[in-house]
Amino acid sequence: MSEIAESIRLEGLVQGVGMRPTVWRLARELDLRGSVQNDGSGVLIRLWGEPARIDRFLPMLTAALPPLARIDRINRSVWAPHQPPADFAIESSAAGDVHTGVAPDAATCSRCLADVLDPADRRHGYPFTNCTHCGPRLSIVRAIPYDRANTSMAGFPLCQRCRSEYENPTNRRFHAQPNACADCGPRVWLEAADGTTVACGNPIETAATLLGQGRIVAIKGIGGFHLACDAMNAEAVEMLRQRKHRDHKPFAMMAPDLDVVRRYASVSAESARLLAGTAAPIVLLPQSGQPLPAAIAPGQSRIGFMLPYSPLHHLLMARLSGPIVLTSGNLSDEPQATDNTQARERLGNIADFLLLHDRDIVNRLDDSVAHIAAGRPRLLRRARGYAPASLPLPAGFESAPEILAMGGELKNTFCLLKDGEAILSQHMGDLEEAATLRDFRHNLKLYADLFQHRPAAIATDLHPDYLSTGDGQALAAEQSLPLIAVQHHHAHLAACMAEHGRPLMAAPVLGVLLDGLGMGEAGELWGGEFLIGDYRRFRRAARLQPVAMPGGSRAIREPWRNAYAHLSAALGWETVRTHYANLAIVQLLESKPLGPLQQAIAKGLNSPPASSAGRLFAAAAACLGLSPERVSYEGQAACELESLAESEFEAQADSGYGHTLSLDGSLWTVGWQPFWQGLLDDLAANADAAVIAARFHLGIAQAVAATAQRICEEQGIITVVLSGGVFQNRWLLEATQRRLAGAGLEALIPEQIPANDGGLALGQVAVAAAKLLAADTLEIEA
8 A cells, every 4th residue: 555644733732741752652553654753833743654544643642642731733734755764753852933832730640659659669759750741841941842951950960760761752751851860850858947957867757747746847849839837736827827927818738638638628529620630729628527727717618728749748748647738938928939049038937947959940830729619610820730721712813913911910910822822821919019020020021932922912901000001011112012901801701701712703792790990991990890792892781889999999908998888878877877876887987087088988089989899798798797997818808708608508598688770871780778778687686697698699699690681681692701809709609600590591600710810811812812803804804
């Protein structure tokens, strides 16, 4: 039979994941000749052989994909070699423009873990064991192609035995770039806080002993440092809070295995899959079973657990019988430390000891956070294990130019658009913190170099005072690029549409976007929006009633201010103080300087009106005595309110507080007069606080669903997007989704991308691309 030659191009997450040895094995199995190599575009395969065998190759490859691989595109073309190849070879990587992805870091696979725990294996006890199916990726890479010379493993020459594995296509460590052993790889050691090295035979075992003694240990991990202590030692947990200056924000924990997690939390099958998956995120779980110290998660009904995801963590946890606190290695609000010098300087006053190693962390990666809500896993923070895996944009975006989207101010991520795919950065954090802003700017340059990204346009939030907006404006001016400002809630809408694959030219949907704050089209503060829109445009169809934020940004930190503003707007303060004088919230508010506050609201002095759902939650939390004076982290009051509602949520399913709906021109407004009346009446009747919290959530859900249903009926819309940080609240999300489903409406809800501002950059990229493509279309038509 005659033979043919064909070239096959694979694009996607195809480098550093074992793709080349898989191709080599299948080609030899099919008796095909040719070659495979990495280059800037992905993986290039050249095949010579019988047509039938070549036709069988791709189906077999698809069925045998390595665990971390993802093929987004396959391009086949004729190959014309000068002469037939003699065999099938794996060739050295080729340079070129970058069009391929970088795989996320992956949790230790079962085979590597078995090696580490096997006393007869040469890697027994070695904390940096890995293969092509697991281990560090983004955290160590400096450039593409993903080869050892372009990673922080470049300084560790392979010993003969590791090199034999590295060069053997039949070995699972073939071209595993971080491959190493105790003879040639990174090493680990233990230091006291004063910088002296602790003399010990096994630093990891000694660290475990210290944790058991109630000491705090800083641990250098995959993407940064953690601070650890015994989670069952209340004194140690409280000491960590004090030293870290973290008053109330919950701590995450690591447990040796799922059985230990189940001692303290309810673990569904879906949660177990998340915990044990290759991304190994922190998963928020309902508390259940044995109690934990109250200081682990003050005021919360859920606790965050993760499982060991590196050999170092496995070796540490194997020597412990219970969970440890494993929280980011930083002072509150700073980015976590990533190098040994930083850790000594910044963590020396927090940790008693530091467990260090000499493999550099090139790229900081926080732990990802997920939960199960409305029956699906949903990311709350997208970082280690997920970033920078790209997201193919839907049909219609294939020819979009390269775009850089700068994201928001809080929970920042940025996003590159290249070759029709969105590359969303790992969680950066809050840019108001100077160190986070520096890290943001460093990563912008890193990603530009890593992906050889040269944007044709810059997209930013509409808010001119966001630091990300300012940097975007400066970049656009410096490079003479178009600047596209995207309204905050339109970005939330577009991000969810893009994630769910809604095509560029699809019909408009209704977006219900509930969050803290975002700038509206005319400079107003929005945060409770019903937008009819697609990628290119939107129209505001409804809103939550705007209420003043007395004191401006102080109202974000001091919930009592929101309580006063909402009660005054809905019922009038004189009515409230007359009829509900004995309520604790009224007495608290009466102790405040209400005269000047009311004057400021009346005159519009530092009291901007906002249609914010976040401030509505803060007001209700204050009325229930949940952190009314001041919160110590963003969303604290709302999280405590959600936890309080848990025990009564199902029992109160049909008893949510009421609302009003009024039409002004073409804009509907959801009002809260009966809502607040009902809540205060329940307080006055000494109703259980959990009952009130449940009725609050159900009342919001009823208002949202009823408003959405009316708009959809009027406009002939059948799809509703539910997004914005407030929809990370399980009770609100699930109650709203049930009501929409009962009305025959489809709900799209973020899953892979956070509903909070961590997803904004994806929406900005989609909106900017749609507008540029529309402009190109108009130009062609003209």
